[in-house]
Amino acid sequence: MIDYYATDRLRALYPKVKAFLEEEIFPNENEWIKMSFKEVESILREKKQKVKNINAWNPYLSEEEGGAGLNLMEVAQMGELLGQTPYGHFCFNAQAPDAGNIELLLKYGSPAIREKYLEPLLEGHIRSCFSMTEPGNAGSNPVKLSTMAVRDGDSYVINGHKWFTSSADGADFAIVMAVTNPDEVNPYKRASMIVVPTDTEGFERVRNIPVMGHAGSGWHSHAEIRYHDVRVPVTNRIGPEGGGFLLAQERLGPGRIHHCMRWIGICERAFSLMAKRAATRELGDGVFLGEKQMVQGLLAESRAEIDAARLMVLHAAQKMQTAGQRAASREISTIKFYAANVLQTVVDRAIQVHGALGITDDSILSYFYREERGARIYDGPDEAHKASLARKILKDYGLIVKNN
Numbered sequence: 001m002i003d004y005y006a007t008d009r010l011r012a013l014y015p016k017v018k019a020f021l022e023e024e025i026f027p028n029e030n031e032w033i034k035m036s037f038k039e040v041e042s043i044l045r046e047k048k049q050k051v052k053n054i055n056a057w058n059p060y061l062s063e064e065e066g067g068a069g070l071n072l073m074e075v076a077q078m079g080e081l082l083g084q085t086p087y088g089h090f091c092f093n094a095q096a097p098d099a100g101n102i103e104l105l106l107k108y109g110s111p112a113i114r115e116k117y118l119e120p121l122l123e124g125h126i127r128s129c130f131s132m133t134e135p136g137n138a139g140s141n142p143v144k145l146s147t148m149a150v151r152d153g154d155s156y157v158i159n160g161h162k163w164f165t166s167s168a169d170g171a172d173f174a175i176v177m178a179v180t181n182p183d184e185v186n187p188y189k190r191a192s193m194i195v196v197p198t199d200t201e202g203f204e205r206v207r208n209i210p211v212m213g214h215a216g217s218g219w220h221s222h223a224e225i226r227y228h229d230v231r232v233p234v235t236n237r238i239g240p241e242g243g244g245f246l247l248a249q250e251r252l253g254p255g256r257i258h259h260c261m262r263w264i265g266i267c268e269r270a271f272s273l274m275a276k277r278a279a280t281r282e283l284g285d286g287v288f289l290g291e292k293q294m295v296q297g298l299l300a301e302s303r304a305e306i307d308a309a310r311l312m313v314l315h316a317a318q319k320m321q322t323a324g325q326r327a328a329s330r331e332i333s334t335i336k337f338y339a340a341n342v343l344q345t346v347v348d349r350a351i352q353v354h355g356a357l358g359i360t361d362d363s364i365l366s367y368f369y370r371e372e373r374g375a376r377i378y379d380g381p382d383e384a385h386k387a388s389l390a391r392k393i394l395k396d397y398g399l400i401v402k403n404n
């Protein structure tokens with residue numbers, strides 16, 4: 001928390017959240033990390049109740065919506081704290097993809113959908129997933145989708161093949177992006193978002209995709225899914241027919257702030273482990289690792305880069321909060337690739353300073369290294385954000401870039 005950005009509300013909640021993490025999560029982390037997430041999930045159920053008791057549950061939602069009532073700037077700073085452990089966001093019901101799905105259902109879900117899916121999701125009784133990316137199409141061009149939802153009376157019949165549907169294992173429903181209006185001239189108006197219960201006939205979770213040797217389980221997994229003639233009522237659609245991309249943009253805006261601040265939290269964790277190791281690892285003859293200038297360089301550069309990234313993300317959050325998502329589009333692109341790269345660099349340096357220990361599962365660093373490589377790919381790969389930012393800069397100087 002940066003003092004001049006802190007509000008009274010954040011100052012009151014922050015120490016309680018910190019104490020919760022220090023007492024309930026960090027001491028168990030090393031053991032949990034070696035267990036399957038499904039096993040850990042049952043332990044976390046009891047921890048979630050403690051979070052509810054300190055009034056920090058659903059931190060990004062208003063009090064009327066069942067949340068802690070934090071604004072984007074406050075959520076961002078809380079997100080850094082929660083991000084220091086892989087279990088932080090999950091214990092506070094602030095984890096992706098549920099947080100984004102909750103925001104969509106709050107805004108666009110019909111009363112029946114809200115009652116059936118949103119309410120238990122808000123309570124943390126069920127989980128959800130978001131199913132858009134397809135193995136056969138470039139995910140970085142979101143209009144390229146082959147999954148079809150064809151209207152048949154009062155139903156949609158969905159056929160398609162998706163992958164990297166994170167957390168589908170154990171989820172009660174998926175929000176599926178499927179083409180409903182293939183003849184629409186504007187490609188951004190061809191797809192819709194549709195709620196599909198995972199127990200619907202024809203919903204096949206083919207596998208949890210192994211990521212660098214770990215297929216994961218439960219919330220901590222990414223699934224390949226096939227939709228074979230999956231029939232759901234038309235009323236399961238959220239938002240207007242053909243409005244899927246509009247909704248996706250809304251979902252991604254605050255989501256990128258949440259991810260970036262979570263990454264800053266991971267950076268701080270890695271940094272502190274790196275500094276501790278440098279200060280205590282003796283090379284021999286009373287000489288410590290931290291006395292070597294090359295190691296000092298890693299520490300100093302990391303400190304500067306993390307601090308810069310944090311300020312950039314908070315600046316973007318403030319702009320989004322005050323001027324809206326559209327006005328902050330350059331800042332959002334900038335932080336998305338910048339913070340993701342700082343994350344990767346800092347975790348890599350921390351591993352280097354730890355030597356062999358850094359790549360073992362005895363250290364949280366190896367988990368971060370493996371699980372967070374995706375940061376430079378999801379929610380728009382580095383190159384897409386750099387290109388988008390550069391296009392806007394060049395437009396200011398009179399060059400309209402037509403093809404990227």
Ligand SMILES: Cc1cc2nc3c(=O)[nH]c(=O)nc-3n(C[C@H](O)[C@H](O)[C@H](O)COP(=O)(O)OP(=O)(O)OC[C@H]3O[C@@H](n4cnc5c(N)ncnc54)[C@H](O)[C@@H]3O)c2cc1C
Binds near residue numbers: 097132378387
């Ligand atoms: C950890 C993780 C979790 C995910 N969770 C979900 C989820 O829950 N639901 C879901 O639907 N999807 C999810 N995804 C998928 C993600 O959205 C896609 O991976 C992403 O959109 C990129 O699409 P792609 O993998 O098809 O890569 P492609 O589109 O094939 O791109 C490949 C590479 O090409 C380069 N590239 C792309 N565009 C440009 C450009 N304009 N200029 C230059 N180079 C470019 C980039 O280096 C990019 O990495 C997840 C992915 C990861 C890694």
